[in-house]
Amino acid sequence: MAQKILAAHSDKKCIVQGEIVNASVDLVLGNDITMPLAIEEFKKIETNKIFNRGKVVMVPDHFTPNKDIKSATQCKVMRDFAREQDIINYFEIGQMGIEHVLLPEKGLVLPGYLTIGADSHTCTYGALGAAATGVGSTDVAVAMATGKLWFMVPGTLKFVYKGKLGRWITGKDIVLYTIGMIGVDGALYKSMEFSGSVIEGLSMDSRFAMANMAIEAGGKFGLFEVDEKTISYVESKTDSDYKVFKSDDDAQFDGVYEIDCSGMGLQVAYPHLPSNTKDAADAKDVTIDQVVIGSCTNGRMEDLEMVAKILKGKKTDKRIRTIIIPATQKIYLDAVKRGLIEIFIKAGCVVSTPTCGPCLGGHMGILAEGERAVATTNRNFVGRMGHPKSEVYLAGPAVAAASAITGRISVPEEVI
Amino acid sequence: MIIKDRAIKYGNNVDTDVIIPARYLNTTDEKELASHCFEDLDQDFSKKILEKKVIVGGENFGCGSSREHAPLSIKACGIKAIVASSFARIFYRNSINIGLPVLVNREAASEVADGDELEINLVKGLIKNITLDKNYIIPPLPDFIQEVIAIGGYINYTKKQFARAK
Numbered sequence: 169m170a171q172k173i174l175a176a177h178s179d180k181k182c183i184v185q186g187e188i189v190n191a192s193v194d195l196v197l198g199n200d201i202t203m204p205l206a207i208e209e210f211k212k213i214e215t216n217k218i219f220n221r222g223k224v225v226m227v228p229d230h231f232t233p234n235k236d237i238k239s240a241t242q243c244k245v246m247r248d249f250a251r252e253q254d255i256i257n258y259f260e261i262g263q264m265g266i267e268h269v270l271l272p273e274k275g276l277v278l279p280g281y282l283t284i285g286a287d288s289h290t291c292t293y294g295a296l297g298a299a300a301t302g303v304g305s306t307d308v309a310v311a312m313a314t315g316k317l318w319f320m321v322p323g324t325l326k327f328v329y330k331g332k333l334g335r336w337i338t339g340k341d342i343v344l345y346t347i348g349m350i351g352v353d354g355a356l357y358k359s360m361e362f363s364g365s366v367i368e369g370l371s372m373d374s375r376f377a378m379a380n381m382a383i384e385a386g387g388k389f390g391l392f393e394v395d396e397k398t399i400s401y402v403e404s405k406t407d408s409d410y411k412v413f414k415s416d417d418d419a420q421f422d423g424v425y426e427i428d429c430s431g432m433g434l435q436v437a438y439p440h441l442p443s444n445t446k447d448a449a450d451a452k453d454v455t456i457d458q459v460v461i462g463s464c465t466n467g468r469m470e471d472l473e474m475v476a477k478i479l480k481g482k483k484t485d486k487r488i489r490t491i492i493i494p495a496t497q498k499i500y501l502d503a504v505k506r507g508l509i510e511i512f513i514k515a516g517c518v519v520s521t522p523t524c525g526p527c528l529g530g531h532m533g534i535l536a537e538g539e540r541a542v543a544t545t546n547r548n549f550v551g552r553m554g555h556p557k558s559e560v561y562l563a564g565p566a567v568a569a570a571s572a573i574t575g576r577i578s579v580p581e582e583v584i
Numbered sequence: 585m586i587i588k589d590r591a592i593k594y595g596n597n598v599d600t601d602v603i604i605p606a607r608y609l610n611t612t613d614e615k616e617l618a619s620h621c622f623e624d625l626d627q628d629f630s631k632k633i634l635e636k637k638v639i640v641g642g643e644n645f646g647c648g649s650s651r652e653h654a655p656l657s658i659k660a661c662g663i664k665a666i667v668a669s670s671f672a673r674i675f676y677r678n679s680i681n682i683g684l685p686v687l688v689n690r691e692a693a694s695e696v697a698d699g700d701e702l703e704i705n706l707v708k709g710l711i712k713n714i715t716l717d718k719n720y721i722i723p724p725l726p727d728f729i730q731e732v733i734a735i736g737g738y739i740n741y742t743k744k745q746f747a748r749a750k
Contacts (some may be wrong), residue, residue, distance in 0.1 A: 186587055188728050201609045202650065202652070202719065207736050212739050213746065230609075231610060242610055242612075287650055288648065288649050303650040304674060304677065304678035306681035352647060353670065386647065530606055546600070548604065550625070556605075
């Protein structure tokens with residue numbers, strides 16, 4: 169599927185794995201960390217105008233609302249450039265959300281799109297059948313100038329999920345389980361294709377969470393086939409045209425993994441790699457100081473509803489800081505309307521405006537030396553959420569919510 | 585282009601959060617970024633680079649974030665090349681795009697010890713471990729990538745394309 173999308177965007181009819189192609193991109197994305205550097209590089213190219221003011225998207229979401237003077241300065245560089253270039257899709261504080269949740273919500277990424285973003289989790293849009301991948305700031309600079317970028321054509325690994333999912337299991341558990349199985353470089357340079365009866369039954373929110381973490385296995389793309397759920401999602405957001413690509417029946421794969429999800433437990437990834445996974449039920453000895461629920465992986469409505477189901481009428485452990493971050497303004501408002509925010513606040517949680525904040529150790533929940541957090545985020549590298557001697561345990565929303573109540577890694581059955 | 589220098593050796597899965605922690609990403613100043621390079625992994629890094637200017641890593645070097653600040657900070661430290669068993673793909677393309685040579689050779693990377701003297705010939709595709717007196721062949725990089733590195737990065741390459749179009 170990835171090869172077909174790349175070929176359709178290049179000037180070649182047939183492309184082969186390992187080949188370098190120059191391809192036209194449908195969308196170029198940057199944020200307050202990567203875009204200022206891209207703008208510096210763009211200015212060196214000595215061109216005045218970006219290739220298309222409708223195809224460049226800028227989202228200040230990492231260190232925003234501005235956490236310090238330096239971050240404010242970086243945001244201003246991006247804001248000034250957006251105004252100068254008259255960029256249509258610059259999302260100011262108040263309209264912004266976490267980029268990879270916001271763009272699909274706004275109908276800006278569609279099936280068949282070749283999308284690049286100076287953020288490694290750009291692969292999230294694979295849930296829409298879009299070939300989307302993270303690149304660097306120089307890539308974004310060149311793509312803003314030319315509308316094109318170099319790509320190495322990847323091979324594909326196919327993942328087929330069968331069986332029946334247990335209660336509380338979401339896409340996050342499935343993808344953590346998968347990364348635990350193949351390792352953090354198990355899909356290095358590869359396009360991952362997720363399929364099977366379990367995938368057909370998954371919500372779009374869970375599919376986004378899975379595609380989001382393809383990069384944590386080294387993947388270039390994390391693709392899902394477009395089905396009725398995708399189409400109804402996309403058509404509820406936009407009436408723009410799009411093209412659906414499917415893998416051929418005789419497509420060649422570099423590997424095929426069949427995974428039986430029956431009996432799969434809720435997953436937790438221990439520090440300091442997303443591949444250090446365990447069943448959450450076997451992780452009960454780990455006491456924690458903080459819970460973070462949010463991020464481009466798990467800050468969507470499905471996640472918040474699951475958390476509310478567990479926290480409703482209960483109190484979080486008094487020793488724990490529980491930080492809940494709806495990923496976009498729309499999700500935040502919907503959560504208010506549905507009464508979820510009241511449940512969270514009564515349970516003793518704080519609810520924040522959309523930001524990537526704590527996920528990357530930026531702000532809004534930094535860990536001190538020796539502290540531990542359970543987080544629905546995507547990385548648990550050394551120092552990821554703060555002090556180099558702090559620890560992050562990755563999990564889905566159900567484990568995060570249950571752990572907030574007990575003060576140690578827990579599964580919902582312990583608290584419900 | 586020949587690079588001759590000593591190796592700083594690291595292990596597998598060196599991630600971008602330890603190369604340049606996100607708390608320092610509120611600037612694009614190369615020198616400032618360089619002053620924090622590797623500080624969460626190796627507190628002696630700033631001393632090591634006084635006499636060693638090639639980094640040798642294991643598998644999946646540079647995994648994690650797309651932050652170009654990672655290879656930029658390494659380059660701004662005066663590091664001349666990185667040799668690894670494998671690279672994470674965004675880090676790999678970011679390095680090429682800024683003209684920092686990145687070389688994949690599993691055998692060379694695993695046999696190098698910290699402090700070994702290396703001679704890297706990018707044109708011939710050769711890594712020589714002078715300390716071990718052993719040569720390793722690097723598969724030739726695609727022409728496009730060689731061209732980008734030779735011209736000093738993707739921005740220079742694009743400028744040239746623009747000039748040609750005019």
